Amino acid sequence: MIYPQNFEQKIGFDSIRHLLKGKCLSTLGEERVDEMAFSEKYEEINERLEQVMEFIRIIQEEDEFPDQYFFDVRPSLKRIRIEGMYLDEQELFDLRRSLETIRDIVRFLTRTTEDEEMEESTSPYPALKRLAGDIIVFPQLITRINNILDKFGKIKDNASSELLRIRRELTSTTGSISRSLNAILRNAQSEGYVDKDVTPTMRDGRLVIPVAPGLKRKIKGIVHDESSTGKTVFIEPAEVVEANNRIRELEGEERREIIRILTDFSITVRPQVPAILQSYEFLAEIDFIRAKAQFAIQTNAIKPSLENKQVLDWRTAIHPLLQLSLAKHNKKVVPLDIELNYKQRILIISGPNAGGKSVCLKTVGLLQYMVQCGMPVPMHERSHIGIFSNIFIDIGDEQSIEDDLSTYSSHLTNMKIMMKSCNERSLILIDEFGGGTEPQIGGAIAEAVLKRFNEKGTFGVITTHYQNLKHFAEDHEGVVNGAMLYDRHLMQALFQLQIGNPGSSFAVEIARKIGLPEEVIEEASEIVGSEYINADKYLQDIVRDKRYWETKRQNIRKREKQMEETISKYETEIQELEKSRKEILRKAKEDAERLLQESNARIENTIRTIKEAQAEKEKTRLARQELSDFKETIEDIEKADKEDKIARKMEKLREKQERKKDKKNKEYSQAATTTQPNMPKVQPIEVGTSVKLKGQSSIGEVLEINGKNATVMFGMIKTTVKIDRLERSNISPSAAQKSTAKSTFVSSETQDRVYEKKLNFKQDIDVRGMRGDEAIQAVTYFIDDAILLGMSRVRILHGTGTGILRTLIRNYLSTVSGIAHYQDEHVQFGGAGITVVDLE
Incomplete structure (x- = not known):
């Protein structure tokens, strides 16, 4: 019970209703705003709030929610309940677009996602899914309308064979009139009856020629109109009168045929009007929920913790x-x-x-x-x-x-x-x-x-x-x-x-x-009296003191919270530092142990290398000195009794080893040059040499060498690179270019064909009305193309009928290796009349 009757006006809820109406997409939602009422049922209130909160997430997180066409065609549907009434073109166009919107919304809300924790498919919007659960979406009706209307909402030429014949004759007759008028106009212009810049125009639906009043008798025909100034009359030449009459007749036939098509469609729709109206109630509810969600976003509103008690x-x-x-x-x-x-x-x-x-x-x-x-x-x-x-x-x-x-x-x-x-x-x-x-x-x-x-x-x-x-x-x-x-x-x-x-x-x-x-x-x-004044003053002092101490208490709580956060932060950082320190020390110990285990092997390898290279006594002495230093370092590590000393020793050891390694490589390189003079030399890179970048396959030709840099032509590109990044190639650039061009030509052509086919490929095929062998052949080509283009899911519309066509198609699908699964479409989207095929 709400008391008094103007309760909403007193608290300002009438203004809320007005704002909500402004956020609705159609009169569907506006009616729902007017019908919005106070409820005391916990489950009903909770469900409404959940719906709005889910829609807030849709608005904030989703980009593909279908909210383009919220048309209220309920008055038109109620009108065609009467025999002989029909939907006109615009009403039919609005019906198609709004039915498509209902279908797309139902698909959007009933989709599921994989929940890894629950190991099952769940809906991201369960409350809205429950709302959409029993809504019928009429896919066959949409297909029927698509056969009548084009994408702009106009009746198609092939909506019926009779309409196609009429429009073809209209086009032909109009063309012949235009040719005749142009011939008459050119003749009149050459005779000087008509100005050179005059063109045929339309008056009362008939093609006519503008002529000056004084020359109107020069052209035989019927005067249909004159300009507001009286300086021009519009004559229909006698030669095209019959053709214009025929156009009028054809236009009348066209209108009658269109009315017949729309009437037949309305007869088909009439039994389904109650179910369609129910779907529009769902569309109205979605518009209403969307408006509440938009208002909630505007006011930063949320769903508080709702309890089924008074609090x-x-x-x-x-x-x-x-x-x-x-x-x-x-x-x-x-x-x-x-x-x-x-x-x-x-x-x-x-x-x-x-x-x-x-x-x-x-x-x-x-x-x-x-x-x-x-x-x-x-x-x-x-x-x-x-x-x-x-x-x-x-x-x-x-x-x-x-x-x-x-x-x-x-x-x-x-x-x-x-x-x-x-x-x-x-x-x-x-x-x-x-x-x-x-x-x-x-x-x-x-x-x-x-x-x-x-x-x-x-x-x-x-x-x-x-x-x-x-x-x-x-x-x-x-x-x-x-x-x-x-x-x-x-x-x-x-x-x-x-x-x-x-x-x-x-x-x-x-x-x-x-x-x-x-x-x-x-x-x-x-x-x-002073008692009242003092009492009031004391009351003010109490309030003042309470505010003061409340502020103090809040500041203390704030400081305590900041202190707790700081302490927690420092404790975490100390734990991380201790963990890092232990990890560094552990690695240092492992490195030390590894070096100790490898020391003997390194000594033996060094001696063997010296012997094989036949180095001089001085180089042998240097190598032995290096090993002696290494041994002393290892012994120092063993004697270290503190963890931080181990880390420092290891760091110094790494730096020393790097320096020794560079020096040793240089000395061994000199020794190898001295002791092995007969080794074949690498041929230098010169101008005209075929080369390629190390690790790459592109072949180029050296055009110029400037110090350590070389200018190389790779195909049509000239670039400068370091010589040490190049290596000689046994293949000339021209031969490599021919080979590449040949293979690229075939690949590019194939790629273009596949790309063009993918652009024009449609994921649905309609084989209703075909014979069995025709349907199997069409489905074969369709599935082959789908597998070639990498499609994941396609749909085959074969209708229900006797089920023979469905059985033949499924028998064929079971033999195709590239198909992972096939099944009936969801009952809301066509059921057994459509087979959904999932490809591997």
Whole structure:
């Protein structure tokens, strides 16, 4: 139950509806926005919210969702239920595109992905998949429309054999008229009856010649029209009158044939209209969900934790309309934190006027209502939101001249209905509770009503200035005080709700800020008494001190969190450093052990190398000295008793070994040159030499040598490279070029053919109506092409009929080695009338 009737207007939900309509793609979704209603069913609300949240992910993450053609053709479909009525071309075009959109949406939402953890196929959008589960998509109907309309929505010439004949005769007759007119026009121009730049034109659907009025008798024919100035008349020559008449007849025949085609189609569609209308209800729902998702993205709304009980535990909740309004002025809304549970069900909010009490009240009402209408709301994801069966609101001036009700009488009427109808599953929202009459009796009645609300276990948010209601909240369980904070020094509202203490009205401070005479303020203070003034002052001090210590506490928590994060960071870094240190030391030890094990083998290899190279005594001495140094280094490593010394020794050893290796290679190279003078020399690279880059196959010719660089011609490219990167080749560049060109020519031609075939290849083939041998031959060529072009999936449309064609095709498919699997299409997309083939 929602009370009163203008509840949506009071909380601003009518504006939400207006914004949602602006985000719909068609009247389909707009109707759904009008039909959107409050629900108290947990499963229904949760499912609606899940649908919207999944669509938010589609908008943010998917690029291929089909939302192009949301056309409402329901009025046209309902019209053709009457015998003799038919869909015109535009309606048929809209029907085709919207049916294709429904089909594509169903395919998109029912697709599955492999879940590695669950080891099964799952849908990325389960709630939307459930919505699309039973929707029929009419593939045969789309195919039938495609046989009638071209891609631009016009009737095809071959929509029927009769239409094809008519249009061919129309084209032929029009061509003959054009030729005759041009001949007559050229003759008239040569005689001077008509200007040289005149061309035939169309008047009343007939081709005519523009002629000056004074020369109209020079051309035999019928005058059809004249220009607005009277300086030109339009004559249909007698020679083309009959042909023009024939064109009129053919155009009439064309219109009648088109109407016949559309009527026949409408007769076919008429039995399916109820099912088609059901599919459009699905399209309307998708448009509606999409609009809610777009609005949620605009307002940063989420789905809070929904609970099937009565609770409000909101963090940083924001009024969406206020958010959008302030954003235009680059301002931000102060978020609302509020908590209502079974221990504190009713919140009494007090504070100064214009401090945000009414905004707080409307925010609670609007967000709760939005959630129970299936809309995400702008608040923190840690928020919890419950479900209420009834929401009552009493806000604003309800004075009624017609019913002879004053403002206070109207408020009392609302209180009477609330007390009668509310229960533990109700949420009441009352602004300026008890206002509109004499304060003492008004406050007393308000306290008595509040007591009834509390006894019934009702949840609520109530704003007031009455002191007795603040005291009631302090003394009774289930009711809690709250204050809208106010900066006493800056004399401005902070628009922040603080639960736990009542708020001051700051009446004296505001009066002093406005400039009311001080003696007036003092006299007013004396009237109410020092006790009231002091109590109000103490209340302000309490609120001020609470804000101060709350700020301190938050700062301490923030510092503690930063400290914990810093400590955690340093501990992690220390662990990583220790791990790295141990790894480095482990590798150093392994290297040392390996060097120790290989030392003897290296000594023996060095001696054998010296003997084989027949080196001089000096070189032998140097080699032995090197081995001696190596041995001393190894012994130092063995004696090292600390891990860091091992690492340093190993690093020095590596550097020393590199230097020794370079020196040894140089000496051995000199020794080899001295002791082996008879070894064949490598032929140098000269101008004209055939060469190739080391490790490459391209052959080039040296054009010029400049020091260590050579200029080489590789085919048509001249480049400069280092000589040491080149090696001689036994093949000349011309021979290599011919060989390459020959092989490339064949490959390029084949590649072009395959590419062209792949561009024109269609993954569906229609063999309905063919004889068995014709169908098998067509399918054979089709499957061969699909395998050649690397297709993963194709579809064969053979129809159901007697099933003979389906059996023949599947018998053939079972013999093809390149086919991994084949099966019936999904029942929504054609069922047994289509075979889906998966290729290896």
